[in-house]
Amino acid sequence: MLNEQTMVQKDIPVQGEIPVQEETLTQVGVSTPILDASKWNKQDTVWMLGLFGTAIGAGVLFLPINAGIGGILPLILITLFAFPVTFYAHRALARMVMASSSPDKGIIGAVEEFWGPVAARLFNIVYFISIYTILLLYSVAITNTTDSLLTHQMGIEGIHRGIITIAVILGLLAIVRMGQDIIVRIMSYLVYPFIATLLLIGIYLIPQWNTAILSFEPAGGNMGMLMTLWMTFPVLVFSFNHSPIISTFVMKERHEYGDDQVDKKTRDIQRYAVLLMFVVVMFFVYSCVFSLSPADLQSAKDQNISILSYLANHFDTPFIAWFAPIIAFVAITKSFLGHYVGAYEGLRDIIIDLGKVNKKSFNEKTIDRIILLFMMITCSLIAYLNPSILGIIETLSGPAVAFILLLMPMVAVRKVEKMKKYQSVSNYFVIIVGLITVAAMFYGLMN
Template sequence: MSLSQDIPLSNEGVSSSSWSKHDTSWMLSLFGTAVGAGILFLPINIGAGGFWPLVLMALLAFPMTYFAHRGLARFVLSSRNDQADFTDVVEEHFGRSAGLVISVLYFLSIFPILLIYGVGLTNTVDSFIVNQLGFASPSRIVLSGLLVLGMITIMLAGEKVMLKAFEVIVYPLAAILFGLSLYMIPNWHLPTMSVMPSIGDFSLTVWLSVPVTVFAFSHAAAISSFAQAQRRHYAKAATEKAEHILKRTSMMLIGFVLFFVFSCVLSLSPAQLLEAKAQNVSVLSYLANIHDNPFIVLLGPVIAFIAISSSFLGHFLGARESFNGLVRKHSRLSSNATDKVGIVFMMLSIWGAAVMNPSILGMMEAFSGPVIAMILFIMPVIAVYKVESLRHYRGKVSNHFILVVGVLAVSAILFNF
């Protein structure tokens, strides 16, 4: 069962050059998938390395984001089967055994992040109830159960409801990010432009910043369902429309997120950024602590809740599709039964993680990170030179660029781990 099944098939006369409400809905859903809680740590993680590495990563952010997700969407749309999801496509192009391994890794790259968001959502709401509203901490079992059930109910309502939920969530998220970025402008102080790091320090900082930048803008979890929806909606124009939507999504991401990052970094000194990194707190928490600003104190949990909720929906979309594809191919369950088993399994797992509140989130991210980098950056490039239907993309500079970024991301993550 696919979420895209409640989108009616469009005829081939639909214009691929015009922009529709359908396109806007998917752009917002991809934006929401990318902008998770990680954005609150991005200014510290990148800015602590210095101003010039930040400038370079800002320049590279758009091609890294757009080319990588475009490549993954092209890969999903390269199947001969119009109904194929990611699991079907990897088996078609890489064989049953290799396809199974890649599909399992793909699921395991998304699922731990979903658990992290379940924990984060519960902690954020609990903290807001206690610290901002002044009430006693509610039962964690009940609170986490209601939150997880609410998120999953939105997904079960179908793709149209899910996309509508993204619209409701993402608009205030983008508005708050933009407003907060403007709010911090009076506190900006320009860095000393003449201070240049050594080549070695600069290279090391940029290398270790690659995975941070990659995953801050990643919406890979929703790409397979997104590509399927475009194929159903636009038929033969699906690839062209998918690329058009992804380009606008990347531009929106880069614009809002980088403005927020630069505004935060320019509001803090290098010493303060290093202190925030050592404290392992979000940039909003640190700003609230040093300025004792009730405006930022109130906005912090609101932004965190909206960001985690939107990213939860996008990652649940990918995990649900991946689980269904795996079980459907290796069991006798019907598609409907498989979907129900997957929903129950994921709901209980997320709920259980939220109740236990584990302290192994960093290890989960370390495991998911390299796999996402390989699937988002490396595998689609390999497919271009292996899959006949993708042969017309060979020899493009963007392929080499994405492959290099993927190798750098995987190696930097493993180096840090």
């Protein structure tokens, strides 16, 4: 079964990756609060930045494409939805952990306590799928970024996609085999420089702003615009998601502030963290969208590359041409490594759990080799086939994250006695957005 340490320490990155120290996992349980929740302290700032850093990752590089491709109205609506959806959904997830009688077991313990072991196993599977599909889309993204960098910036053409795919995936898996400590260290070094780079590029693009998006009329009129908006919700949820760190965050704050103060303190930290990520991400999105046109964004989607790779090829300036694709490569590499660790541990725990159910035991080395071979083959195959990255987010990754983040906590609020005190009007808002996002999966699969 996917344990709490796996969910938090090993697959933190459902967007960016902030390593959580081991001591966080051992300092659990309810104790007399040692800090005053009414005062803001240094540790609160650290957690605010931790939540922020967890959310901001390579997924942000694809949000401008979907957000701006349908014109100005979908972009405005996404802007209005981004903060409340992110804040209320993650608040509900945090409260779900707080409501558990075994806080040290985090969200897994809460699911098992509220709905039983079968539900916990199903949750593990859905959680693995959400991470694994993200790993696959990053396999495609890193291959396309490398191909674009070789072709447009280095002038090297004619290399077969299969060769690029194998070289890139094997290179990443070689880093993975160096050990989890090295991966976590690499990710921690890259998080904040990446965030600073987003701001720098956003500022750099300001002189390129134009009004093309203001006069754009999407194909299909209002219906076409609504469909574009609908398919943007999975990307929005995906880009702002920082659910994997929530369990450890709540456990740590519960230890520091006690039962009576933990709800207020986590609310304050989450509010400022979401506000910070909202400002940074939406500034980057607006700067990218206004420096291009909806036709350019459609071209980026058709080419199946990140917004940074497209900017590098679009603007004839040395700074953007070289800096943007390198940053995209580093960011996607960072996210791939983090998600590989999470997917590996999730699949490993599922295999072991299945073995227990069938009264079979598996050798650790055998499991390791099977998973490595499985990841190598599937990641390479998907990267070579080059399916739509945004299509994967819209139909698989985004809806899976929405189920865990938006719908599951709302079911708990309505059905679990301990959670009923958190019922409010905002619950309906989160449920509606969650259903819209999950429904996008069925629409995408049918089309």
